[in-house]
Amino acid sequence: MTRSADELASIHDKLDQLGNIPNTAWGVEAATNQVNVEIFDGAPSDARSRIEKIAAAHPGAVEISRINSRLVFKERLLGAVGITSDGWLCSAGFNAKNSSGAIYVLTAGHCVPGTGNIWYMNWNNERIGVQNAYANGYGTSGWCDGVDRGCDWATIRADGSTIKPVEGVRYFNGTVKDITTSRFAAEREDSDRIGTMSEDTTGFITKTSVTVNISGKTMHGMYESNHCALGGDSGGPLFHGSTALGLLSGGTAETTCNSSSSGEYRNYYTRVQTVVNERGLRIY
Numbered sequence: 001m002t003r004s005a006d007e008l009a010s011i012h013d014k015l016d017q018l019g020n021i022p023n024t025a026w027g028v029e030a031a032t033n034q035v036n037v038e039i040f041d042g043a044p045s046d047a048r049s050r051i052e053k054i055a056a057a058h059p060g061a062v063e064i065s066r067i068n069s070r071l072v073f074k075e076r077l078l079g080a081v082g083i084t085s086d087g088w089l090c091s092a093g094f095n096a097k098n099s100s101g102a103i104y105v106l107t108a109g110h111c112v113p114g115t116g117n118i119w120y121m122n123w124n125n126e127r128i129g130v131q132n133a134y135a136n137g138y139g140t141s142g143w144c145d146g147v148d149r150g151c152d153w154a155t156i157r158a159d160g161s162t163i164k165p166v167e168g169v170r171y172f173n174g175t176v177k178d179i180t181t182s183r184f185a186a187e188r189e190d191s192d193r194i195g196t197m198s199e200d201t202t203g204f205i206t207k208t209s210v211t212v213n214i215s216g217k218t219m220h221g222m223y224e225s226n227h228c229a230l231g232g233d234s235g236g237p238l239f240h241g242s243t244a245l246g247l248l249s250g251g252t253a254e255t256t257c258n259s260s261s262s263g264e265y266r267n268y269y270t271r272v273q274t275v276v277n278e279r280g281l282r283i284y
Contacts, residue, residue, distance in 0.1 A: 003033050003061055011035045011061055014054050016211050020218045021047050023071050025266065027210030027224060030187050034063045036207065038266060040252070041070045067264055069252035071214045073110050074195070074234035074267075082196030082232055083128060083156075085112045085119045091196040091236030093247040094179055094272060095158070095165045096281035103165050104281060105156040106272065107235030108249055109134035110217065112154075119156045122196075127160040133279065135270075137217030144274055149220040151270040152249040154235070155279055167284045169237045172199045179237070182244040182272045182283040184208070185223055191240050193225070193267075195233025195248065198257035203227040203265075205245075212268045214250045222249065223269040228257035244272045244283045 008028045012035055015026045023040040024047055037051050048064065055062035074090075082089050083105070090111035096104050105119070105128060113136040119128040134154035135144065144151030158165050168176045171194060185191070189205045207224040223246045225238065238246035246269030254265065276282060 001060060008033070008035055008061065011054065011058050012209075012211070015051065016220070018050055018054075020213045020216065021050065022213050022216070024051075025071070025210050025212035025224065025268070027207040029207050032063065034061055037062060037064045038067050039064065040067045067252065067266060069254075069264070069266075071212070071250060071266075072231070072253045073108075073215055073250040074229050074231050074248055082122045083107065083119050083235075084122045085117045085131065088112055089122060089196065089232045090234045091194075091232065091248070093235050093237045094169070094182075094244045094283050095167060096155075096276055096279075096283050098280055103158040104279070105129070105158050105165065106247055106275060107154050107156065108247055108270070109136040109152045109154040110249065111234055126162055128163055129157040129159045131156050137219055144219070144221040144270065151219045151221055151274070152217075153247055153270045153275045155275070155281075169194055169239065177239075178242050179239060179244050179283060180242045182276055184271060184273045185240070185245045189240055189245075191225065191227075191238050191245060193227040193229065193236065193238050193248065195229055195236035197230040197232035198228065199259055201227045201229075201257065201259065201261070210268060214268075219249060219268070219270075221271060221274065223271060225267055225269065226265050227267055228254045228261045228263065228265045229267045230254060230257045238269050246270060246272055247275070
């Protein structure tokens with residue numbers, strides 16, 4: 001049975017109306033023509049029954065999967081290469097400019113929710129600049145899915161006197177890849193993910209608009225991918241070729257992540273194009 005995009009979006013919306021159910025995620029998967037719901041370790045005992053009530057009203061349209069891992073944000077306290085603020089370690093995502101040429105670094109909003117905090121390069125404590133805008137779940141600054149519902153991003157005004165932001169992202173081996181543009185991603189699109197704490201990983205985007213509930217926060221309009229990621233990788237870049245796609249937020253609680261890792265990984269990303277559209281920026 002073929003279901004319309006409007007029908008699937010309506011089911012997604014009904015699930016959103018359940019509110020924050022910890023350690024759950026759902027979104028439309030075009031490849032299966034269904035809404036896919038994932039229930040992770042730590043979800044409330046009644047989570048499945050609440051979701052199944054909606055599924056029962058739409059026979060065959062909702063697939064429910066059980067994932068053997070908790071959902072966690074991917075920030076980390078203490079050191080490694082990356083960017084730090086208020087003692088928290090995260091990863092820089094992409095550099096962007098506004099129409100006046102002012103430079104901003106994109107990262108995750110949950111690392112340090114708020115504005116006014118100063119970010120530094122972790123390896124040498126070089127000042128990057130001040131966080132001037134952010135979103136961290138429902139009801140915070142900014143929109144992420146076309147209405148006033150939040151996701152997970154922050155912008156840092158990169159005006160440190162010795163900082164020299166350049167276009168591109170740095171792979172684990174030190175190679176720099178130019179990143180020159182951004183756009184919305186497609187389901188099943190191949191992509192690379194880089195972070196401070198893990199080695200580079202390749203994978204693909206499994207869904208393009210997911211509602212995910214992590215550590216008391218509900219985030220909307222997120223990408224889901226099958227890459228692994230570690231604590232400290234939050235804010236790091238997801239990209240295809242020279243095109244910026246996403247900023248890592250959180251996902252399954254991996255303890256190892258490298259090019260040979262395999263597992264039932266789920267990680268979630270804010271859509272970069274949403275952030276640059278809202279903030280009047282362009283990736284460079």
